[in-house]
Amino acid sequence: MSNSHPLRPYTAVGEIDHVHILSDHVGILMNGEEYSDVTFIVEKKRFPAHRVILAARCQYFRALLYGGMRESQPEAEIPLQDTTAEAFTMLLKYIYTGRATLRDEKEEVLLDFLSLAHKYGFPELEDSTSEYLCTILNIQNVCMTYDVASLYLLPKLTCMCCMFMDRNAQEVLSSEGFLSLSKPALLSIVLRDSFAAPEKDIFQALMNWCKHNPKEDHAEIMQAVRLPLMSLTELLNVVRPSGLLSPDAILDAIKVRSESRDMDLNYRGMLIPGENIATMKYGAQVVKGELKSALLDGDTQNYDLDHGFSRHPIDDDCRSGIEIKLGQPSIINHIRLLLWDRDSRSYSYYIEVSMDELDWIRVIDHSKYLCRSWQKLYFPARVCRYIRIVGTHNTVNKVFHIVAFECMFTNKTFTLEKGLIVPTENVATVADCASVIEGVSRSRNALLNGDTKNYDWDSGYTCHQLGSGAIVVQLAQPYMIGSIRLLLWDCDDRSYSYYIEVSTNQQQWTMVADRTKVSCKSWQVITFDRQPASFIRIVGTHNTANEVFHCVHFECPAQTTTHKEETGEDDVGTGGQQLASRPLRSSSTSSVQSLPGCTSHS
Template sequence: MANEEEPQQKLIITDTSKISEDMAPYYLKETFSDIQIILSDKTIHAHKIVLAARCKYFESLLMQDPKQTQIEVINAPSNAFETILYYIYTGTVVIASLDENYVSDILKLAHEYSLKTLVQIINEKMASIVDSTNVCFLLNIANAHDMDELRKTCHTLIDEYVSLTLEYGFLNVLTQKSMVNLLKRDAFPEQEIHVFNIAANWCKINKDVDNLVIECVRFPCLTRNEILNVVRPSKIVDDAKLLNLLTTIENNGTQKTLRFGGQLKDKNLATAEYNVKIVSGLNATLLFEESRNSNDGAYHNWNDKNGITVDLGRVKYFNYITMCILKEQGSGYYIQVSIDLQKWQQVTDYSLYYCYSKQNLYFEQQKARYIRLVTNLGESVRICKFQVFMSSTVPKMYNQIGYPSFNVITSENIIFLEDNSSSPLILNIFLNQPYMISQIKVKLRFYSYISVIETSETIDSKWEIVARSINEDKLLTFNERTVNFIKITGRLSPNKTKDDIQQFLEDIECS
């Protein structure tokens, strides 16, 4: 016998599968109707219990006078109100057409009636149908009703389209608020002169109240030539302001703050923050991590011409890539970039070189979304700490090879000593990547005498002599050349051993 003090067990069964289906037949029907809704052009039937149960607005309204038999909704267009009422009855919203006024009326009513779930449903559904034919219309809707998800989706598509085509005219149908929200973003992936052209195009057709659109242009980021040859002829900006801008630029130079990623330097664009992902390659998640283990890192099959392909999430500007090659024996590689995965441009070709450890790769400013890295040795080479930047300081370059701005001989250089009898001693220094070199500075603390210093461009190139018979500290200068290897032959200093090689690295500079 059950203990009477124990709580009684309950079996709760909920069947919601047909509620919407069962309610739908009573929508706009007079059957069991107990209230009429008077619109501007018609009167429709409804049911108090449904209105009160499904909408707090109508619940409060009906509570004021439970016996009322009519509600006036004069300011709501009938087609928009009936769409809202159908949602109240069925939980389904049917937007009959993507007419801007009609959709705006629906959203206004949804906000007025505190139907937050409906607003969110519309936000998500519209974001899922954004394409090049409706993006401007939907962006206007998003900005009119503060629909963040829809706005972000529209911005992303517009960014991609503008970057691909540099066509601006399609944006002229945007409202002023939509244009301001589009152009004021730090993440807008265009050079400032393109932003000006977009704003100027819009202003020629639309009224820019209080100059809100044209003020989205960061004029101090323009060059003197751009102001004189593009901005001034447009007559969008008065000459007095342009004169002040020219004076500022003459005194301070063009500002180095650009939109694509904010500050030019120290902003890694290849992060989860920007929705970066791997299109092809193995061990993909380790590409962006730091590792010292040669078995870690991303890689690709040796015959895979897609190599490791990175999707930056959207089109961006960049001119600098850093990464680390973990294989101790080193490997050549090349890097290509693309906007659409179809047409590729090569920015770095180190296929013939010996490369290992940290790679500092500068190149002309690129506008791309995808980056493809292909190594000579495929799966034998692991890559980690992959980063992408738009750098404000780019070293001098020649045929994709950089001139070093620092001593490129460090403790990380791979060094082989060839010594059969303690003298002569050959020191092979492998630079971590090729550089344009024109001088080597040596101090004779490791060697007492250097008979010859030679350089080589690639592993298969012949050695070129840059100095002979050195018996004192010296700065050696020679015709600049691409250098990947340095070989020094000489006599070991008294009381020095091969273990002193670390000290020697502090005594030689290559730049």
């Protein structure tokens, strides 16, 4: 290969791509007097340019230079205010070549450059510059960067600045950039629950800002201080001498502090979206419970009867529990915990949170429900420092076992009803730790594996003898369920009759579908009033071919989009009607069997 030819970008056969050459040649025209027909003046510096190039690249310049205004006159000289020569030089280079070098420029120049990209309508340049600014955020530049990002409504850059300031709140408060923030930007920062600095430090930083910006309304600024979070000593010795708040405001704060529950105070907390903060990395530790070291080690595979879990004895007065102390007050709305699940046992429990270990708020109450394996729990966001899990029941013995614990703040949207999740996706899956605890099948969880294509006379279904037993599915935790979808075995023309009940404890059952007098085939969609459910029992009452009830697939809630794709129908015969709940029925349970003998049932 000859070394005299520069490497060129790879192109497909039959395509020529010399864009880089075009960029280089057009770039030669920049700042040259030759062929120029307009001149911009920035900070007394002259920038010759070419109308047609500017107009082709930018709608703003198209309107300015060809819109019939004074600037459209030949050889016009156009002064530009509110920018710097350095930033405008960078913009012209981008207009002429499509290139810009950011890494060697000062933050002030980059922010001016970003302002020009926004002003003149270069969205791709705006995005690329914002992305680069996200990578160079530091204590010195984050405030002025946030000011610009919030002014121009740049969501990604604004979010990154907020996250950086949240994690470095005290350093930001003492930085010079904090004093130069605009009033709207200042308020939007300190009003955030996640701007988690001590309230005394926030007050003193705002006091310094007021001194630095004497023309602004100080009363509105001081309203951002959460006075009830400050101690009596701080209120009397720091706030009162400043004269920025009235004596009545201070007395009101003392009254709120003394009369309110601690957990009702408007605390600030660390916010790290989507990341587990119950880890050694963030300073979390287990402070109560037996075998503390296992809970936060991240190992969710290696555990058995003897090791790999934390525990506490279950007593009637619920004095025992497992307690986690987070590294600092934090905002959380999501907890994941793994209950010991090496056999079929179930547990009941509740979870409380606190800031001071004295005032506890219950965020999860599963004390009346049977739960197993992984628990995915959601609740309204709370600031807390301590989390306490109290087991109230174990179906095997009087000990409560947890293998793993995680907590975090999630941006995932969720709906709660009566404290329980209203799921939109199918939760009766093996991945969600649902299981078939009664019924006969070649494969233990064939009913829940999502396979609605591969079944025949011998396999791919779960069944039970008519008049004896049932098919029972246990969900990992209670959900608010209002619909169910079934696929009845349909390799021939047979039809079935059945009914469905739900329960939270396997003791009391509520009928949600009665199809004992209806001939049903293939896909079934059942809807009913939403109610708590941990167990779903399907009881076959008739089969036109033999004495066995067969079900290929089960899901809840019903996935209507999937149903349309699989059947081409919006509804299924009798499957879509609204069915009223029926009186309670007694339970009957037996264990799941995986028996080849079910072949003969078909």
